[in-house]
Amino acid sequence: MGNGFACMTKKDAKEITGTRSNRVGNRSKRKILGDDELLHRQVLSMALHQSQRLEGSMSRRFNGGNTSSRRRPLSDPFSNGKQLAEFLEGLKCRRIVLIHGEGFGAWCWYKTIVLLEEAGLLPTALDLTGSGIDITDTNHVTKLSEYSKPLIDCLQNLPDDEKVILVGHSIGGACVSYAMEQCPEKIAKAIFVCATMVSNGQRPFDVFADEFGSAENFLQQSKCLIHGNGKDKAPTGFMLEKQQMKGLYFHQSSAKDVALAMASMRPIPLGPVMEELSLSPKKYGSCRRFYIQTLDDHALSPDVQEKLIRENPPEGVFKIKGSDHCPFFSKPQSLHKILVEIAQIS
Structure with missing residues (x-):
């Protein structure tokens, strides 16, 4: 489905890293992208290693390897196979599509993928x-439709009779909103995770105005702008400095996840x-929306998230x-528990 990968097993990692050169298509492109290829292989290897450790822990918990009588983690809503079967039988939509935020890729969801599959x-x-890859x-990505x-x-x-639950993180929320306007009939629910749940006529960047200032000032003064078409042309992108990125995004995340992200x-x-x-009540407004707030967020403060919720109220709010x-790094179990809870809402 698209350019994504559903779970980073050993087989998947080999397929992802092994077929990318085929996609490039010629020797000159492979040479140009050689450094990127090596970097992505290293990144996927790191993610795979951490995913395998988490998957092993989850397997022991579900397959009876751990016989402890301690209370089960809150992220696990099923105490036995019967409850899991009843949960799955009652679900109308089991497929969840995860959309990353700015600068990220499918790789950032590796913990969430394992937990949801379990x-x-x-x-x-x-x-x-x-x-991502x-x-x-x-x-060359200039429009939201292209992105x-x-x-x-x-x-x-x-398939004609299938719907999905969309989950969007950060600016990925704008892509979710765009999809709700374009394909509302394919979306069972939309979940915004500390995301830009914009209103009609609003820009995703405007949501971050408290941190970066107005768009006009940002375009004139920011030192992180990228001029892909030359310094004398309009900027084409931006990339935050690593220390700024760590402080804004990852101050509660583990050192390994921060290294993966960097x-x-x-x-x-x-x-x-x-x-x-451009969001219409007939299309965008027909989809069910839920919002997940992150309460120690430095990039999109709790106050800004509250403002988004007030201006464009969703059906449910979770914290x-x-x-x-x-949260897919810093609080993966809590995020998983909420995603499962929303999936169960009839």
């Missing part, structure tokens, strides 16, 4: 255009985040205490 759900993580130059194309392709390729984050295309969204802007 719960019997069907997660798919997508790389948006120019993100997608080879598109971010300087969101892997998601729209994924939805349009679904090795794999990519520049953010500027056009899509500066584009006003994760102690989470930075990346």
Whole structure:
């Protein structure tokens, strides 16, 4: 489905890293992208290693390897196989599509993927255009429609009678909103995880105005802008400095996850985040929306998230205490529990 991968098993990692050169298509491109290829292989190897450790722990817990009588973690809503079977039987939608935020890729969801699969759900993580291991130059991604194309392709390729639950993180929320307007009939629920749940006519960047200032000032004064078409031309993207990124996004995340992110984050295309969204009550408004707040978030403060909720009220609001802007790293169990809870809402 699109450019994503559903779970990083050993086989999947080999397929992802082994087939990318085939996608490039010629020797000159392989030479140009040689350094990126090595970097992505290292990143996927790190993610695979951590995923295997987590998967082993989860397998012991579900397969009877741990006979302790201690209370089960809150993230596990099923105390036995019967409850799991009843949960799955009662679900109308099991497929969950995970959409990353700015600079991230499908790789950031590796913990969430394992947990959702253990719960019997069907997660798919997508790389948006120019993100993750997608080879598109971010300087050439100028519109939200281009940036969101892997998601729209994924939805349009679904069987006629199938819907999905969309989960969008940060600016990925704008892609979810765009998809709700384009393909509302394919979306069972939309979940915004500390995301830009914008209103009609609003730009995704505007949500971050408290941190970065107005879009006009940012474009004139920011030192993290990228001029892919030359210094005398309009900027095409931006990339935060590593220390700034750590403070904004990862201050509650583990050192290993921060290292993974620092090795794999990519520049953010500027056009899509500066584009006003056109959202209609008939299409966008027909989809069920839920919001997950992160209460120790430095990139999108709890106050800003509250403002988004007030201005564009969703059906339900959930909160994760102690989470930075990346709950899939800092609070994966809590995030998983909420995703499962929302999936169960009839």
